[in-house]
Amino acid sequence: MGKSDSKTEQTPQFESWGRYPQFHADVVPLHWATDFPLKPPPGTPQLPVGLGRSYGDVCLLENGLLLQTAGMDRLLHFDPATGMLRCEAGVSLQQILDFAVPRGFFLPVTPGTKYVTVGGAIANDIHGKNHHVAGTFGRHVLRFELVRSDGTRFVCSPIENPEWFAATIGGMGLTGLMTWAEIHLRPIVSRRIDYRGDKFHGIDEFFALSHAASSEYSVAWIDCVSTGRNFARGIFMQGDHSETPGPLTRSKEPKLTFPFDLPAFALNRFSMAAFNSLYFHKQLGQQKVGPVDYEPFFYPLDAVQHWNRMYGKHGLVQFQNVLPLESGREGMLEILRAITKSGLASFLAVIKFFGDVPSVGTMSFPVPGVMLALDFPIRRHVTFELVDRLARITLEHGGRMYSAKDARMTAAQFQAFYPQWRDFARYVDPGFDSAFWQRVTGRRPLDG
């Protein structure tokens, strides 16, 4: 019963956001940067994890040790003159916002949920609605400390150990444990976002709106259920941080929790068609303009904790890809047709243009082009066949899929999407592994 022993028999299972696949590993909570390295029995693989907001298996491992970093949540230094924040890797973006917004600062890049850690944000080199101007999260990382399983510690930055810097950003936790990182926050004068929403019908209108948009943030919700006249309708949403001084208060905690797993039949073609219609018509006019708070603008889904339970106990898979500009239109049309035809799409689908700001990481996902992301409830082979089909279309059009969201790429697909993987593999810590990495290097077969 000592506090620092690593007895882990009864520790609970760690799930990813999609709740598929599921593997049992022992969870070892780390509270201090000095808690690592551990001395696991020889041959026991390890993997750092943040808050498990990845959808697939990049944050999973079978029969190994998951190093849970959320207890390493200290802020170590902040310089209001430059916006530089140094913090431990388990600090969440929510904690950063709680700290930074009242001081007039905001995240340089944020994903669609604030419940991710800094370590997780770097390891997947995440992107946000401002990718076309700001690039990925890794662009705003100044330095971090990397600790290998043999205890070697080194600081990485674009000039110190740059090859490790590039391998670790987007490195899916495989190059070692990040203990702390320095990131660059950006100033704001208000919580408010000047918002504008435009309805569109069809992909060409989406392309036109994207090209015309001048805001820092933009993304579109797209209906992947409706066919015929309503095929590929959506709402193009853009915004900028308000330049009028306004409230800089801390956010309230969300009060709603999705209480239980919804039965599998609840999400079907009809309920999804209804949801999509409701959402499209929620905005009454063709265009809507006005100030909104940053919470609903960036994190609409965070209002309900554990919303993934909506998909029932079989869970969900997410498909996210990017297609290069040249083939983007044709490829996306083919993909959207395949999805609407399947009737499997859910409510949560977004489409966006990535800009040409280069990503820092060797394995980073974003490249210039058009990106699509959406969820599918798992109906075993029906869902898996569709995702495989989408993967093949993506490959044919010279695109790639996002590892952080994936549970189904084959090793051959991954290696075609990321031919640089062999280079990257040289940086993988010999003591580290993940269920994802086993799958995409051909050491674990796909089930189902």
Added chain:
Amino acid sequence: MADQPAVAAPRRVLALGATSAIAEATLRLLAEQHAAFFLVGRNTQRLAAVRNDLLTRGATAATTFTADLDNTAAHPAMLAHAATALGGIDLAFLAHGVLGDQSEAEKNYAAAEAILRTNFLSAVSLVTWLASYFESERRGAIAVISSVAGDRGRKSNYVYGASKGGLDIFLDGVRNRIDRAGVHVLTIKPGFVATPMTAHLPKNALFAEPARVAKHIVRAIEKRKDVAYVPPFWALIMLVVRNIPRRIFKKMNM
């Protein structure tokens, strides 16, 4: 920013066992109100991390001091040094403690004694000095983390329970002595909290996060409460547990 406190927030805080997860969460809230800290713990590297965190969050100053609090002989000099360094103490917060190994303590007195030394005797030594200090200042507050485990002897952790139960009675007495001198003595009784101390236990709905417990602790300090169960629903649970007749309790598997 944080809500306006009911009583002026403590400005000069002495934290004993400052690397405890519950202590850290509590000190963060005080840091946001711009307190100055003297942080005592036995691990220098951990103390440095806590110090940086508190300074970043708004602490006006933070000094660290490495000491094993089992060493009671060193307490008076350490506490005098803290009082000088802070320029006077407004709040002394005691958070250190060990859960120990109950089954070991059943067989081996040395293991039982170690639990009592850290949780009870070291606190008695610290509070003895602090009570006199604050009594002569005629102000200040002493807040000590005890436990719901001190309310009743359970077969699964009675040595730990005894250390906390003894602490409760000691603090009751100190309160009765120095309350009239204007000194606030707070006995904090957490239920299950998800911290390194309980990392090995399977979690259930009764477990609270340290940040939540910390809010209740700060409120209890501001409201000058005598005893605070944190989160407060534990007061009800323990009311029930305390009233289970002994002839039934002794057959239960708690």
